[in-house]
Amino acid sequence: MSKKQTLVVIGNGMVGHNFLENLVASDIKDNYDIVTFCEEVRPAYDRVHLTEFFSGKSAKDLSMVTEGFFENNNIKIHLGDKAVEIDTRNKFVTSAKGAAISYDKLVLATGSYPFVPPVSGHDRDNCFVYRTIEDLEAMTEAAKSSKVGAVIGGGLLGLEAAKALQDLKLKTHVVQFSPRLMSAQLDMGGAQMLANKIEALGVSVLTGKNTTKIIDGDNCKHKLVFADGSELETDIVLFSTGIRPRDEIARASGIEVGARGGIVIDDQCKTSDPDIYAIGECAVWKEQTFGLVAPGYSMARTVVANLAEQYAVFEGADMSTKLKLNGVDVASIGDAHAKTEGALVYTYQNGADEIYKRLVVSQDKKKLLGAVLVGDASGYGTLLQYTLNNIDLPEHPDTLILPGRSDESVGLGPDALPASAQICSCFDVTKGEICSAIESGCSSMADLKVETKATTGCGGCSALLKSVLDSELEKSGITVNTDICEHFAHTRRDLYNIIMVENIKSFDTLLEKHGTGGNGCEICRQAVGSILASYWNDYILKQEHLSLQDTNDTFLANMQKDGTYSVVPRMTGGEVTPDGLIAVGQIAKKYKLYTKITGGQRVDLFGARVDQLPLIWEELIAAGFESGHAYGKSLRTVKSCVGSTWCRFGVDDSVGLAVELENRYKGLRAPHKIKFAVSGCTRECAEAQSKDIGVIATEGGWNMYVCGNGGMKPRHGDLFATNLDKETLIKYIDRVLTFYVRSADRLQRTSVWMENMEGGLDYLKSVVIDDKLGICSSLEKQMQHVVENYQCEWKTTIADESKLKRFRTFINSDKTDDNILFVEERGQIRPANEQEREHAAVAEEV
Amino acid sequence: MTKWIDICASDDLQADSGICALVEGQQVAIFYASKDKTVYAIDNYDPFGKVHVLSRGLFGDIKGEPMICSPLYKQHFSLLTGACFEDNTVKNKIYPIRIENNRVEISLEG
Numbered sequence: 001m002s003k004k005q006t007l008v009v010i011g012n013g014m015v016g017h018n019f020l021e022n023l024v025a026s027d028i029k030d031n032y033d034i035v036t037f038c039e040e041v042r043p044a045y046d047r048v049h050l051t052e053f054f055s056g057k058s059a060k061d062l063s064m065v066t067e068g069f070f071e072n073n074n075i076k077i078h079l080g081d082k083a084v085e086i087d088t089r090n091k092f093v094t095s096a097k098g099a100a101i102s103y104d105k106l107v108l109a110t111g112s113y114p115f116v117p118p119v120s121g122h123d124r125d126n127c128f129v130y131r132t133i134e135d136l137e138a139m140t141e142a143a144k145s146s147k148v149g150a151v152i153g154g155g156l157l158g159l160e161a162a163k164a165l166q167d168l169k170l171k172t173h174v175v176q177f178s179p180r181l182m183s184a185q186l187d188m189g190g191a192q193m194l195a196n197k198i199e200a201l202g203v204s205v206l207t208g209k210n211t212t213k214i215i216d217g218d219n220c221k222h223k224l225v226f227a228d229g230s231e232l233e234t235d236i237v238l239f240s241t242g243i244r245p246r247d248e249i250a251r252a253s254g255i256e257v258g259a260r261g262g263i264v265i266d267d268q269c270k271t272s273d274p275d276i277y278a279i280g281e282c283a284v285w286k287e288q289t290f291g292l293v294a295p296g297y298s299m300a301r302t303v304v305a306n307l308a309e310q311y312a313v314f315e316g317a318d319m320s321t322k323l324k325l326n327g328v329d330v331a332s333i334g335d336a337h338a339k340t341e342g343a344l345v346y347t348y349q350n351g352a353d354e355i356y357k358r359l360v361v362s363q364d365k366k367k368l369l370g371a372v373l374v375g376d377a378s379g380y381g382t383l384l385q386y387t388l389n390n391i392d393l394p395e396h397p398d399t400l401i402l403p404g405r406s407d408e409s410v411g412l413g414p415d416a417l418p419a420s421a422q423i424c425s426c427f428d429v430t431k432g433e434i435c436s437a438i439e440s441g442c443s444s445m446a447d448l449k450v451e452t453k454a455t456t457g458c459g460g461c462s463a464l465l466k467s468v469l470d471s472e473l474e475k476s477g478i479t480v481n482t483d484i485c486e487h488f489a490h491t492r493r494d495l496y497n498i499i500m501v502e503n504i505k506s507f508d509t510l511l512e513k514h515g516t517g518g519n520g521c522e523i524c525r526q527a528v529g530s531i532l533a534s535y536w537n538d539y540i541l542k543q544e545h546l547s548l549q550d551t552n553d554t555f556l557a558n559m560q561k562d563g564t565y566s567v568v569p570r571m572t573g574g575e576v577t578p579d580g581l582i583a584v585g586q587i588a589k590k591y592k593l594y595t596k597i598t599g600g601q602r603v604d605l606f607g608a609r610v611d612q613l614p615l616i617w618e619e620l621i622a623a624g625f626e627s628g629h630a631y632g633k634s635l636r637t638v639k640s641c642v643g644s645t646w647c648r649f650g651v652d653d654s655v656g657l658a659v660e661l662e663n664r665y666k667g668l669r670a671p672h673k674i675k676f677a678v679s680g681c682t683r684e685c686a687e688a689q690s691k692d693i694g695v696i697a698t699e700g701g702w703n704m705y706v707c708g709n710g711g712m713k714p715r716h717g718d719l720f721a722t723n724l725d726k727e728t729l730i731k732y733i734d735r736v737l738t739f740y741v742r743s744a745d746r747l748q749r750t751s752v753w754m755e756n757m758e759g760g761l762d763y764l765k766s767v768v769i770d771d772k773l774g775i776c777s778s779l780e781k782q783m784q785h786v787v788e789n790y791q792c793e794w795k796t797t798i799a800d801e802s803k804l805k806r807f808r809t810f811i812n813s814d815k816t817d818d819n820i821l822f823v824e825e826r827g828q829i830r831p832a833n834e835q836e837r838e839h840a841a842v843a844e845e846v
Numbered sequence: 847m848t849k850w851i852d853i854c855a856s857d858d859l860q861a862d863s864g865i866c867a868l869v870e871g872q873q874v875a876i877f878y879a880s881k882d883k884t885v886y887a888i889d890n891y892d893p894f895g896k897v898h899v900l901s902r903g904l905f906g907d908i909k910g911e912p913m914i915c916s917p918l919y920k921q922h923f924s925l926l927t928g929a930c931f932e933d934n935t936v937k938n939k940i941y942p943i944r945i946e947n948n949r950v951e952i953s954l955e956g
């Protein structure tokens with residue numbers, strides 16, 4: 001018997017499904033047996049992009065379910081079965097087809113239904129609503145024998161439906177009850193401009209029309225009769241007059257519903273029954289319902305967090321919208337109707353170009369409260385950021401909407417946004433997260449989509465995402481083009497092959513023979529520096545390689561924020577003798593360095609000036625230490641657990657193997673850093689499965705894992721081979737690593753390399769284990785060359801007078817940088833902050 | 847007449863890389879483009895990281911314009927104008943520099 005609880009989700013729509021995805025990605029997924037009821041005949045699909053059904057997307061394209069999702073996660077889905085009753089006392093759900101499922105926790109995600117006004121004739125043939133794929137299929141069928149279509153309702157969705165009717169080649173009308181289109185979002189000026197634009201697209205717009213009945217038409221199937229006596233003939237009627245939450249099952253089961261419908265939830269998205277949650281469009285929170293996906297997704301996250309006993313609350317949602325109607329830009333942000341007390345309004349109207357923009361700002365003109373954009377919504381992303389992140393407006397807020405001036409001063413380039421700025425509201429992706437994804441190797445919109453999910457909801461954030469991407473890429477010097485940079489029309493892999501085939505030994509030779517001219521830049525210099533180092537394993541500071549390294553490699557230490565460096569001696573496998581520790585301590589004390597135990601099981605010494613580095617290293621080397629390569633894209637650490645030597649559970653000597661592996665691969669340069677770990681038994685205290693190479697002892701030998709990653713996007717390593725003896729293990733590691741070094745992109749960790757590898761793990765196995773490409777002996781030979789040519793870079797440097805010259809702060813003076821300043825904290829130094837530095841400067845003047 | 851200040855021997859320059867000089871209290875980053883045999887001098891201060899480190903950045907060019915890439919946050923500065931490629935409101939000071947009789951000389955006037 002499983003001790004798991006049962007969690008039932010009613011409704012597998014956009015939000016219900018998003019909830020399942022979040023749940024199975026969380027730590028608590030194993031706590032539950034998961035069951036979901038899906039009334040529709042197909043599992044969740046993307047309603048937001050429903051209209052694309054008419055421009056050729058199939059039901060399959062719209063599906064939100066990744067292949068094998070339900071099976072792989074052991075989710076039982078009752079497809080085409082509607083939950084009809086909840087017995088909240090005995091805690092079980094019954095369905096139309098007769099299933100009865102006991103639950104411990106229940107989540108209602110029943111969405112909403114399209115509201116159809118009770119005008120007479122509303123149920124005639126060829127009268128449709130616009131919500132499901134079936135609705136669309138029926139419309140398509142009806143359109144074959146129709147010429148004219150009318151949408152009743154001129155809101156966001158109605159206008160989208162009108163586009164659909166046009167796509168079906170019908171003469172299209174939009175009939176709106178209120179005097180203006182999109183009355184929830186737009187003011188009169190904006191709505192008028194929008195009507196002009198829509199008409200220009202060939203859709204006729206009738207406002208202020210109250211449909212009283214639908215009767216037989218004379219030339220068309222139907223005739224709409226309006227309260228003012230006028231009429232409109234049409235073959236198809238499409239109702240888009242709002243949605244109502246589907247609360248019927250809650251209502252029937254005694255769960256509290258709101259005065260105007262909807263299942264009442266609190267900040268934790270709990271209903272009146274403490275074991276039942278409601279999320280998405282069926283829920284009403286503080287008397288509001290939310291007809292957009294983003295708030296639903298945020299509710300889904302809230303529930304998962306609460307189930308995991310992490311405190312989380314739903315805090316309402318931003319209802320800003322941007323219309324994705326072909327050729328017409330419309331956007332509305334925040335308080336578009338200037339309802340906030342004291343709000344001031346700026347309006348820009350350009351009749352000639354049909355552009356209308358309105359800004360609503362706070363009384364003190366400091367904050368943006370809302371905006372309306374018609375005809376040109378290019379400023380949407382920027383303006384939205386002003387409201388969402390409460391960013392101070394420029395001195396003259398109108399510069400944000402005035403043409404000419406605006407080009408320069410909309411100014412809120414992606415750089416001005418704080419890391420906390422939410423870029424994608426559908427999936428709550430912040431700029432910080434996007435930057436991290438870019439840093440970890442994403443270099444295209446497609447990569448970012450996969451990595452962060454941004455833009456995969458409403459898509460409204462794509463322009464902003466692109467600008468963040470461009471700006472970050474530009475900053476880090478990465479170009480989207482696969483050419484490594486403007487100096488070489490080649491990828492890293494090409495360059496690697498060229499160097500290998502032509503035996504090239506220096507950057508200058510490569511640039512001369514294969515470059516496009518110029519002097520190179522930080523991208524190609526570093527990439528080529530890394531390739532040369534992986535392949536030849538020369539001394540990294542050899543004169544011809546010196547200019548290829550970033551500061552960390554040129555000074556063999558990691559630069560810190562204040563321009564000082566950190567020093568990391570190698571402590572193989574995390575092992576260090578008491579004498580070693582004492583020596584490190586004494587040296588740190590002598591040079592007044594900050595000391596810290598790193599996440600890589602060794603000691604890091606911070607706050608060394610560039611001129612102190614050789615002195616410190618001279619002492620470390622004398623005490624028996626070697627460079628830890630913390631600065632290089634190279635092997636970092638091989639973490640270990642105590643293993644069989646001490647641990648009562650240990651199966652094999654994990655420390656011994658870790659030390660051996662670290663000694664073998666130390667100094668190996670690669671496209672990115674490489675980390676290992678070795679655990680002595682399956683309890684995995686060394687966390688080997690989160691490393692590029694992980695090894696775990698078993699009774700039968702070593703199990704080898706590859707391509708794990710901690711960091712920003714953790715990835716579990718894949719089990720590569722089991723029960724290996726040490727010799728085979730090392731052979732496989734040699735091959736995997738050399739293959740990685742040869743074929744990966746620059747700055748690509750093994751995890752991302754694996755994710756991008758065609759054929760994935762099986763392919764890698766076939767190359768490394770079965771020698772499918774016939775390169776194994778060359779891979780091993782190359783590794784052997786690296787191993788044999790290892791040198792401690794610091795030892796070589798210290799011994800060479802001419803290299804030491806570079807470590808002076810000034811070429812023409814023995815002084816040091818007097819701008820470096822430390823203060824004390826918790827008994828150690830830390831860099832002074834700006835304020836403290838200013839303070840010190842003033843004190844000196846006095 | 848420009849006042850030239852003697853800094854160091856031309857042998858002290860690092861090919862396609864940087865060194866730093868202290869000139870009348872000013873930190874100046876000096877780069878030597880070995881292919882073009884040209885020296886450049888720019889204020890060593892990194893206005894983004896707010897510390898004096900530009901001499902330890904990577905040298906190269908962008909569309910033919912010699913530049914230095916900050917070692918901290920990787921902004922690029924033109925060695926011809928001192929302008930930051932990423933932010934046109936930021937500009938570092940550039941100093942006239944030359945090699946005379948195997949000596950590197952700089953002027954703070956420019």
Ligand code: SRM
Pocket residue numbers: 439440558559560566568596597598599600601602604630636637639673675690691708709710711712713749
């Ligand atoms: C010192 C240390 C933090 C600490 O105090 O514990 C540290 C410090 C830095 N890490 Fe780390 N990482 C340290 C352990 C880790 C670990 C834990 C581990 O190794 O078990 C991880 C997660 C494991 C992994 O890499 O998969 C880690 C994931 C990162 C990442 C994200 C990598 C990724 O693939 O997502 C970066 C960014 C990068 O490399 O691009 C990073 C980058 C950095 C840099 C180099 C950032 C920078 O450019 O300044 C930091 C400077 C180190 C320095 O100045 O010495 N550090 N970093 C740790 C040094 C370990 C060592 O002894 O060498």
Ligand SMILES: Cc1cc2nc3c(=O)[nH]c(=O)nc-3n(C[C@H](O)[C@H](O)[C@H](O)COP(=O)(O)OP(=O)(O)OC[C@H]3O[C@@H](n4cnc5c(N)ncnc54)[C@H](O)[C@@H]3O)c2cc1C
Pocket residue numbers: 010011012013014015016017037038039040047048049050051081082083084109110111112130131132157160246249279280281282290291292293294296458
């Ligand atoms: C054409 C169109 C365009 C849209 N454009 C946008 C947009 O641009 N941006 C945006 O943010 N939003 C947009 N939306 C709204 C968005 O699709 C909804 O907010 C979202 O689908 C709500 O998700 P949900 O899971 O709450 O409801 P749904 O997706 O409707 O899912 C609810 C599911 O539960 C099922 N169900 C109900 N009762 C039961 C029961 N008792 N038993 C079993 N199953 C049940 C229903 O059949 C349905 O499949 C659009 C909607 C449409 C129709």
Ligand code: SF4
Pocket residue numbers: 641642643644647648649650651654679680681682683684685686
């Ligand atoms: S992984 Fe196993 S052997 Fe290693 S410390 Fe943990 S329990 Fe002991």
Ligand code: FES
Pocket residue numbers: 294423424425426427454455456457458459460461462
């Ligand atoms: S904001 Fe909707 S997809 Fe990003």
